[in-house]
Amino acid sequence: MAKIICHIDVNSAFLSWSAAYRVHVLGDALDLREIPSAVCGDPESRHGIILAKSAPAKLYGVKTGEPLFQARQKCPQLVVVAPDYALYVENSRRFIAILREVAPLVEQYSIDEAYCDLSGTEKLYGDPLQTAVRIKDRIRDELGFTVNVGVSCNKLLAKMASDFEKPDRVHTLFPAEIAEKLWPLPVRELFLVGPATERKLQAMGITTIGQLAQADPAHLRARLHKHGELIWNFANGRADDELAAETALNKGYGNSVTTAVDIVDRQTAHKVLLSLSETVGMRMRRDAQRGSCISVQIRSNAFRNVSRQMQLPQPTDATLEIYHAACRVFDDLWDGRTPLRLLGVQMSGVSREAPRQGSLFEPDAYERLARSDAAIDSIRARFGESAIMRASFLQTDGVGPMAGGLSKARRSGVTKPVPPEEDEASAEFWAGSAGLLPGEEEG
Amino acid sequence: MTRVDALNMPVEMISLCDDGGKLRPLRFRYQDAAQQMVVVRVEEVVYQKESQQAGLAACLFVCRAQLGERQRVFELRYAVREHRWTLFRFLS
Numbered sequence: 001m002a003k004i005i006c007h008i009d010v011n012s013a014f015l016s017w018s019a020a021y022r023v024h025v026l027g028d029a030l031d032l033r034e035i036p037s038a039v040c041g042d043p044e045s046r047h048g049i050i051l052a053k054s055a056p057a058k059l060y061g062v063k064t065g066e067p068l069f070q071a072r073q074k075c076p077q078l079v080v081v082a083p084d085y086a087l088y089v090e091n092s093r094r095f096i097a098i099l100r101e102v103a104p105l106v107e108q109y110s111i112d113e114a115y116c117d118l119s120g121t122e123k124l125y126g127d128p129l130q131t132a133v134r135i136k137d138r139i140r141d142e143l144g145f146t147v148n149v150g151v152s153c154n155k156l157l158a159k160m161a162s163d164f165e166k167p168d169r170v171h172t173l174f175p176a177e178i179a180e181k182l183w184p185l186p187v188r189e190l191f192l193v194g195p196a197t198e199r200k201l202q203a204m205g206i207t208t209i210g211q212l213a214q215a216d217p218a219h220l221r222a223r224l225h226k227h228g229e230l231i232w233n234f235a236n237g238r239a240d241d242e243l244a245a246e247t248a249l250n251k252g253y254g255n256s257v258t259t260a261v262d263i264v265d266r267q268t269a270h271k272v273l274l275s276l277s278e279t280v281g282m283r284m285r286r287d288a289q290r291g292s293c294i295s296v297q298i299r300s301n302a303f304r305n306v307s308r309q310m311q312l313p314q315p316t317d318a319t320l321e322i323y324h325a326a327c328r329v330f331d332d333l334w335d336g337r338t339p340l341r342l343l344g345v346q347m348s349g350v351s352r353e354a355p356r357q358g359s360l361f362e363p364d365a366y367e368r369l370a371r372s373d374a375a376i377d378s379i380r381a382r383f384g385e386s387a388i389m390r391a392s393f394l395q396t397d398g399v400g401p402m403a404g405g406l407s408k409a410r411r412s413g414v415t416k417p418v419p420p421e422e423d424e425a426s427a428e429f430w431a432g433s434a435g436l437l438p439g440e441e442e443g
Numbered sequence: 444m445t446r447v448d449a450l451n452m453p454v455e456m457i458s459l460c461d462d463g464g465k466l467r468p469l470r471f472r473y474q475d476a477a478q479q480m481v482v483v484r485v486e487e488v489v490y491q492k493e494s495q496q497a498g499l500a501a502c503l504f505v506c507r508a509q510l511g512e513r514q515r516v517f518e519l520r521y522a523v524r525e526h527r528w529t530l531f532r533f534l535s
Contacts, residue, residue, distance in 0.1 A: 017497060024496035025522075027449020027531060091498030144496040 004118040004128040005243070007150040007158035008099065008135065011167035013112035014039040014052035017091045018081050020144035036060055037079040040068050051083055055167070094143055102135055107243040115155055117243050132170045140168060156191055156239035157182075163189070178237045183210025193231055200224060209235045249352070250287060254295075255279045255404025256344030262301050263340040266331070271392055273326045274319075275403035276345040278390070281319035282402070284347060285377060290315035290354045291347030294322065296329040299342035307344070308333045315354035318369035319376075322347065344404075449532045456528035458521075468504055468519050473530060483508050489516065500524060505534065 010016060018039055019032035036057040042048035048068040060075035072078055092111045099106045102125075103116035116135075118128045125131040132149045140146050146168035150161025153174060160182060161173035173181055188198045190209050200223060206212050212220075213235035220228035233239065255276050263269050273296070284291060292315040297307035310329045316322060326345045334340070356366065379388045389401035456471040472482040490505040500523040507516050518531040 020497035021499070024494070025499055025501070027451045029446035029448045087498065094495055094498040142495050143498060 001120050003153045004121075005152060005155050005158045006103075006116040006118060006128075006132050006135070007109075007155065007162040008095075008114050008116065008139075009148050009150075009162045010095065010112035011146045011148060012052050012054060013091075013145075014083060014088060015054050016052075016145040017088050018084060019054075020091075021084070021087055024144045032079065032081065035079055036062070036075050036077060037081065038062060038071060039083050040071075040080045041083065043068065043080045043082050048080075091143065091145070095139060095147075098139055098142065099135070102131070102138075105243050108247070115158065115243050129170065129172065136168065136170055154237075154239045155241040155243070156234055157237055159191055160189075173237075175237045178213075179210070182235075182237070183208060183213060185209050187212050187235075190231060190234055192227075192234065197224065197227065197231065250289065250350060252346055252348040252350055253280050253284050253287075253289070253291065254344060254346030255283075256297060256342055256346075257399060257403040258299075258342045259340075259399060263343070266334075266336065269330060269334070269340065269343065270327050272343050272399045272403060273330060273345060274323050274390065274392060275399050275401050276343065277319050277323040277326055278402045279404045280345055280347055281317060281322050281373065282377060282380070284317040284350070285373060287352075289350045289352050290317045290356075291322075291350045292316075292354060293347065293349035294325045294329060295344075295346040295348065296326050296333060297342070297344035297346065298330070298334060298340050301339045301341050303341075306333060309348075311349075314356050314359075314366075315349070315351070316356075316366070318366060318373055320369055321366070450530060451532075452530045454519075454528050454530050456519075456521075458528070466502055466521065468506065468521075468528070471519070471528065471530070481510070483510060485519075503531075 012033070015032060015037065019037075022028040023031050033054050034056070035054065036059075037054045038050045038057050039052040040048045040050055050062060050064050050066055050068065050071050053062045053064060053071075057071075057075060057078060060078075062071045062075055062078065068080065088111060095112075096106065096108055096114055099114055099116055103118055104121065105117035107115045109115060118125075118131060121131065122128065125134075129151060132151050136147055136149050148162045148164075148166050148168070149170040150158040150163070151170065151172045152158040152161055157173045157175075157178075161171040164171040164173075164181070171181075185208065187193055187201050187206055187209050188195075190212070193201070201207070201212065204215070204219070204223065206215055212232060215232065217229060217232050220232050222228075224231070257272060257276060259272065263272065292312050293309060294312060295307055295309040297305065299305050308329050310325060312321075312325055316325075322345065330343075359365075376388055385402055393401040452473060454471040454473040457469045459467045459469055461467070467488060468485050470482065470484050472480055475481045485504075485506045485508050487507045488504050489507055490503075492503045494501045494503055502521040502523065504519045504521070505516065506519055507514060509515075515533060516535040517533045520529050520531045521527070522529070
């Protein structure tokens with residue numbers, strides 16, 4: 001049975017979704033997709049980052065990830081809107097729901113991308129290419145935004161194909177078409193080739209994917225090891241991948257925060273580490289995972305990054321254990337002088353079954369921590385994250401008590417597909433007026 | 444044809460959900476430009492459609508009703524999740 005894999009990618013997702021909302025729900029005459037526009041993290045601030053841009057904005061050179069003031073220099077008339085993550089999550093859910101109705105197997109890759117396995121559906125739907133076109137059109141007509149679809153026999157080629165000309169197109173990239181469509185492209189366009197690999201390949205005289213495909217694999221293996229062999233196979237369209245139906249558990253939990261003001265003293269730094277540990281700990285406990293290796297990352301105001309790891313004696317999910325370990329690593333890592341802009345705490349070596357041995361020293365310590373963490377988690381779940389916080393944060397006007405990551409509105413389902421919430425029946429529906437609006441008469 | 448922003452005015456609505464799950468707008472009111480409360484009784488639902496545009500479930504109703512001296516046709520929208528009705532635009 002011939003494998004048919006599609007990769008579906010929403011065109012300028014955040015921008016398109018905000019635009020669709022304005023046109024189709026609010027009824028605005030202006031469609032953001034037709035003018036130079038962008039979704040920006042914090043439009044009021046000079047430092048807000050461009051999260052998504054429209055096609056006209058791209059023509060001005062506006063780049064995703066650059067600060068707003070830089071984008072405005074390139075395009076003074078840029079229309080900027082704030083992100084609406086609840087909207088984006090809804091759009092993502094509907095989009096994936098449509099895919100699940102059509103394809104037997106769907107793997108959500110990110111908030112705006114998914115793979116579909118259409119193998120064996122020829123008898124049901126007919127030509128897979130036509131099916132892909134129908135999927136694209138259905139999303140456009142029902143949901144109001146456009147996607148690109150790449151069709152091939154494996155995930156890699158499908159993903160590369162969806163990146164060809166946009167918007168609202170279906171592209172194929174089967175092995176027979178590789179030489180014509182894939183090889184002329186610059187090697188940086190290949191999946192898993194980043195700036196570092198690009199530099200190394202350029203040093204070897206390889207600038208296009210075609211040159212990479214025809215290069216000597218032994219030579220690539222010698223210079224780039226396993227990665228070299230992998231990208232050589234990719235350049236030749238060989239990828240052995242299956243769609244993962246279930247989302248895998250996290251392999252690590254990390255959070256970092258960029259502070260508004262440079263950190264210059266150890267006490268403030270420790271506070272930030274505490275708030276990061278709160279967030280990391282909460283996320284791990286929610287997934288019932290414990291980590292055994294902690295890593296702390298710091299970035300100086302000159303944008304130099306350094307990080308250090310430490311193996312923990314016992315796997316843990318307790319906020320204070322993470323915090324104390326983070327402080328130890330940080331004190332070792334920081335010179336005490338260089339002003340810092342970013343701190344990060346990351347737990348790895350994560351698993352659900354990690355057993356904890358009882359300790360002869362302070363035998364209840366972890367039990368007490370686990371109980372208090374569980375109580376804090378349930379208070380936050382019921383009354384909101386700001387309902388309870390550690391006393392150290394009472395007077396800090398810098399970093400909040402739970403730093404890092406997205407706000408709660410954004411957190412659900414953004415990075416991982418989340419099942420829909422259950423609605424509560426409202427008893428209030430049956431209370432109230434029997435039918436007349438107040439102040440009205442019969443008639 | 445130049446596009447114009449839709450009216451999209453929030454209204455207070457009395458509606459009927461029948462035992463089959465069908466929703467029907469009955470009567471609504473809003474404040475007009477002269478700060479007067481206008482009550483409109485929907486005479487007929489000419490066309491209705493469910494929409495998922497921009498990921499938000501909505502029901503569209505094209506209705507006919509007497510407004511002042513004239514018979515008018517207009518579109519009402521119900522945002523399902525938010526439980527909010529709006530007078531979206533006039534069609535005649």
